[in-house]
Amino acid sequence: MNDLITINDVARAAQVSTATVSLALNGNPCVKQQTRERIIRIAKELGYSPNRLAQGLARRKSGLIGLAVPDIESLYYGKIVRHIDEAAGQNGYQLTLAISNDNPETERKIIGKFIDQQVEGLIVAPINQPVQQVNYFQELVKTKIPCVFITAYYPQLKAPYVMADLQAGSCVLAEHLLSQGRRHLCFLSGCPEVITTQIRTAGLEEAVRKAAGRQAPKASLRIIACQRLDYAAGYEQACLLLKQNLPVDAIITINDEMALGALNAAISLGFDIPGQLAVAGYDNMIFSSAATVPITTVDQNIDLMCRQAVDMLMTMMKQSGQEANGHPSGIMLEPRLVIRRSTERP
């Protein structure tokens, strides 16, 4: 039952006080070179390493930053977790992760747990569901724990965020399709009450609107709201759509999983891609490049997004305690269109 070696054991073994051990191990220059080295050596011999709980309690710093994601069974959020973890680690922080399961109530509870855990900062990837009120955020403000949103934000909140510029990305993607001669776009979309869906739709509409004047036949945009947003959903929805024999010559999806699903569905229905139908995804995940027909997509630069979020958080954590630093800022990352065969001119 005895836990590990404590600082007392080291102090005793080195014939000094615990204070000295603490100072020495934390590299405080007040400790004589020779003493420091002896203490460090002894600590190492004993296999001592400090109890983070006690350390956190005394320093009033847990060394923890919290990350909430709606889902972990997708490449997209997997990447987010990985990069945030990496960036947090580089800044000397340990990540504590929680999964909200796309459920507002769960998300609220998670934030509460994070607060109890004394996280020093918080990164939230919001759920992809309509959310009326984000009351937990008020509590968060009270605790003064810095928080930044990633991949999306809650419009009712004035809080910093960093996300991909989905409007620009969707727009440039649609423009590409239109420039390749496509006219009847269909967007396999998410819940229309969710902010990111709205942003994406706005981008697509923008492109269609601009094109409508210049080109004939007139471009159209059909939107299908899907419940789930995974591979199977893309497959099913594309099947449903294509069997209707509507004048659709391009399918755009919310992510690459769905695009791959839609592509495979179209192929098994006998469609020629890109001859009869273009398919485009979003996120530039690994498999979009290696599909039967490589899929055009938009890169979100998740790596950069995560690093910026962590940087922003670190800055806020440092400023915390000082005055509020003006407006919380939102960062939109530029999209990068990745053109592949699935959208070539027919």
Add this chain to the structure above:
Amino acid sequence: MNDLITINDVARAAQVSTATVSLALNGNPCVKQQTRERIIRIAKELGYSPNRLAQGLARRKSGLIGLAVPDIESLYYGKIVRHIDEAAGQNGYQLTLAISNDNPETERKIIGKFIDQQVEGLIVAPINQPVQQVNYFQELVKTKIPCVFITAYYPQLKAPYVMADLQAGSCVLAEHLLSQGRRHLCFLSGCPEVITTQIRTAGLEEAVRKAAGRQAPKASLRIIACQRLDYAAGYEQACLLLKQNLPVDAIITINDEMALGALNAAISLGFDIPGQLAVAGYDNMIFSSAATVPITTVDQNIDLMCRQAVDMLMTMMKQSGQEANGHPSGIMLEPRLVIRRSTERP
């Protein structure tokens, strides 16, 4: 800078000692019903919730269990994380996650961090790389922190684990292929030094050996060790393989991502699936069912695996402090063959 409400604030507001507050909030029956209710009400009004660091320090229990995974950007480990998180939560524990990036050194460091964090238990999904020594495990034993391995184990260690019975699964899969008239199996495999690869290979060989006597032409098994094990790897390796015009009539992969890649590669090379070539995956991930040609696979029952691992860990945590409980046990979960179109008789 003031943190949240402390127990002192509650005690003062309720006109009682902190001891009473603590007892009341923890449901100790010694506190008078009426007092308890008052304290609880006041605590709620004040928005008090205990500081986990302090609580952990005093109780000598962090409430944390650690999970190490080699990778988070795959459906497979994503599922693992999700289910472990869920099961841990149901047992009142908070998960703390770390990603080993398939790197032994990183894995070792992670374990050290977990120890410092005072995790009460540990679940390790081993890396998929050859590992000569797992010395960190000795330290772990010294700390008496219970640890269970999941998805695989280190053969040099006598430690409990729970994993899918990959040998049985591979065997039954190969038997199925052979029974459908396939004779020349090719296994897109992982590093041959890794235990799970060996187990899988053993299963396949077992099936081929058994069949070799009975059926003609004689069955053969070709093994290709792949570096990466993702969609793109499956695609590339299948391309390389199929372009060689070898007598291969079935491809088996290590997971469904690779199977999907291989399938798509074969299709784009003009192969008829399952007419000319069978493709089989492993894990029964969502997209295997919805591929252009639905893919035969083996279900690992990840959900059950995770629950068992957590149960086992909980049991060990309870017994911890008492005597060692006999032999650490390993659990192998029965495979479930999921037959789909990709392996139908030609």
Add this chain to the structure above:
DNA sequence: TTGAAAGCGGTACCAG
């Protein structure tokens, strides 16, 4: 340059 001691926010034992 080092040590003593007062916390950090709880818990839990013991006395009343």
Add this chain to the structure above:
DNA sequence: CTGGTACCGCTTTCAA
């Protein structure tokens, strides 16, 4: 039933 109090393991003045 409730309050006093001694820790838990580490940090951080303050004196010596």
